[in-house]
Amino acid sequence: MKQPTPLADALLAYEEKNVVPFDVPGHKRGKGCEKLNAIFGERLGSLDVNSMKCLDYVNHPVSVIKESENLLAELYGSKEAFFLVNGTTSGVQAMILSVCQPGEKIIMPRNAHKSAMNGLILSGAIPLYIAPDYDEEMGISLNITLEQIREIVEMEGGIKAVFLINPTYFGIASELKAIVDYCHERDIVVLVDEAHGAHLNFSDELPMSAMAAGADMSAISLHKTGGSMTQSSALLFNSNLIHHDAVRQAINLTQTTSASYILMTSLDLARAELAENGKEHFERMLDLSRWARTEINKIDGLYAYGEEKLNGKSFYAFDETKLVINPSGLHMSGFELYECLRDTYKIQMELGEIFTVLAIISLGDTKENLQKLIDALKDISENNPCRFLSGTCEEIPMFGEQILSPRDAFYAKKEVVLLDESIGRIAGESIMIYPPGIPILALGEVITKEVIDYICYIKKKEVSFASSYDETLESIKVVTTKKYVEKLR
Ligand SMILES: Cc1ncc(COP(=O)(O)O)c(C=O)c1O
Numbered sequence: 001m002k003q004p005t006p007l008a009d010a011l012l013a014y015e016e017k018n019v020v021p022f023d024v025p026g027h028k029r030g031k032g033c034e035k036l037n038a039i040f041g042e043r044l045g046s047l048d049v050n051s052m053k054c055l056d057y058v059n060h061p062v063s064v065i066k067e068s069e070n071l072l073a074e075l076y077g078s079k080e081a082f083f084l085v086n087g088t089t090s091g092v093q094a095m096i097l098s099v100c101q102p103g104e105k106i107i108m109p110r111n112a113h114k115s116a117m118n119g120l121i122l123s124g125a126i127p128l129y130i131a132p133d134y135d136e137e138m139g140i141s142l143n144i145t146l147e148q149i150r151e152i153v154e155m156e157g158g159i160k161a162v163f164l165i166n167p168t169y170f171g172i173a174s175e176l177k178a179i180v181d182y183c184h185e186r187d188i189v190v191l192v193d194e195a196h197g198a199h200l201n202f203s204d205e206l207p208m209s210a211m212a213a214g215a216d217m218s219a220i221s222l223h224k225t226g227g228s229m230t231q232s233s234a235l236l237f238n239s240n241l242i243h244h245d246a247v248r249q250a251i252n253l254t255q256t257t258s259a260s261y262i263l264m265t266s267l268d269l270a271r272a273e274l275a276e277n278g279k280e281h282f283e284r285m286l287d288l289s290r291w292a293r294t295e296i297n298k299i300d301g302l303y304a305y306g307e308e309k310l311n312g313k314s315f316y317a318f319d320e321t322k323l324v325i326n327p328s329g330l331h332m333s334g335f336e337l338y339e340c341l342r343d344t345y346k347i348q349m350e351l352g353e354i355f356t357v358l359a360i361i362s363l364g365d366t367k368e369n370l371q372k373l374i375d376a377l378k379d380i381s382e383n384n385p386c387r388f389l390s391g392t393c394e395e396i397p398m399f400g401e402q403i404l405s406p407r408d409a410f411y412a413k414k415e416v417v418l419l420d421e422s423i424g425r426i427a428g429e430s431i432m433i434y435p436p437g438i439p440i441l442a443l444g445e446v447i448t449k450e451v452i453d454y455i456c457y458i459k460k461k462e463v464s465f466a467s468s469y470d471e472t473l474e475s476i477k478v479v480t481t482k483k484y485v486e487k488l489r
Contacts, residue, residue: 003272058259078236089115091219091235098250100125133314139355142314171322173207192218198226202278207317228270301329340386345376397450409444428477434466
């Protein structure tokens with residue numbers, strides 16, 4: 001059935017009126033910047049308008065944005081939905097800010113994205129990290145389990161929230177429903193990062209979505225797998241434990257007052273497309289991914305895991321639209337395969353890590369494109385044109401003890417020391433490669449030799465480290481505030 005698109009309709013109706021603009025944006029429907037028009041075409045400028053009564057306001061929507069948000073909520077089975085124009089990052093942070101006051105405890109997987117870690121700085125919440133199991137064969141972290149959560153809840157008490165990733169970048173999902181039920185019996189709020197799960201709603205063969213499991217909130221990257229434009233995401237709200245006003249307030253703390261109508265309209269249109277054809281799209285995506293996985297597993301030296309990895313706990317469910325390929329059998333690292341595919345075959349993967357490369361299969365993918373990937377992988381396996389043969393490092397290090405809250409570490413005094421000299425001290429910055437944006441070293445953790453060795457190994461791969469103080473990563477910031485340093489003794 002054809003779906004309504006209230007925001008897109010309002011925007012087109014406004015464009016039609018040919019109103020004389022004495023408001024911002026200052027390019028005045030593109031006329032002020034020929035260079036914009038030359039690349040993007042006049043249409044983009046004419047649709048890039050500011051908030052006004054007939055187009056509604058993102059910070060307190062009452063008409064067309066609200067209608068479109070309501071349609072999104074209906075599609076995902078939530079009570080409310082909030083549009084976001086600063087990616088899922090702002091949704092993750094708004095979820096944490098609206099639930100946790102400074103000093104309140106939140107359980108979180110240690111392989112959470114930096115947006116969640118930064119949410120801890122903003123809110124002052126205290127993370128109780130869980131180290132997920134590690135799959136040696138694939139070289140990836142799995143997800144956290146109900147047992148691990150239960151253990152912390154029973155040991156610590158006073159837990160405000162549990163933060164989950166559904167699924168991880170590598171498609172691995174936890175036993176979400178059981179975790180939600182367990183937490184709700186104890187009035188613990190469940191927040192879900194669904195940056196990689198905006199499509200879960202559209203097939204019973206995908207892991208259960210956060211809203212279907214009854215979670216309180218979920219931040220979904222519609223721009224990643226839902227078809228909308230980069231940066232456009234949504235926060236889904238379904239809580240009986242938290243008031244929606246707290247969520248609105250938290251969103252408005254950081255969300256712009258000049259949200260892009262191009263981005264918001266893309267949410268309106270992507271939602272309509274998903275409502276009309278989402279099930280067919282993702283059935284096709286699943287068929288394509290399964291076929292590609294089977295073909296890749298016929299190639300010497302490569303392994304793309306599938307449902308054979310399910311273990312009922314830390315790998316409870318698998319999102320098969322994530323095609324994760326391990327090239328260790330070719331004596332290549334994932335970084336090298338990633339580079340080789342891009343530079344030699346013009347194939348851009350989502351990410352390369354030590355042991356894996358990842359392809360995300362989504363709405364716009366075709367069998368032809370997947371065939372190109374399969375052909376390139378066959379060629380690499382047979383001929384290794386990139387001459388990479390570095391092998392991989394032994395293993396991923398255990399992270400150090402979280403001795404300071406991320407917020408305390410953020411505001412602490414710091415000095416810069418050489419990497420070797422930082423061992424045994426408290427991290428004054430987080431170190432990560434992006435993507436995936438998961439800290440190798442997190443703010444406030446004790447720095448271990450294993451972590452430094454691992455950073456040195458990765459440095460040799462010439463990957464760029466996101467947001468580290470020293471771009472060359474010869475040195476690192478450590479905490480010097482006396483009262484914190486004394487905690488080390
Ligand atoms: C697991 C996870 N959470 C959150 C985010 C942040 O999403 P966004 O880039 O839309 O801000 C990402 C981005 O890659 C992610 O991988």
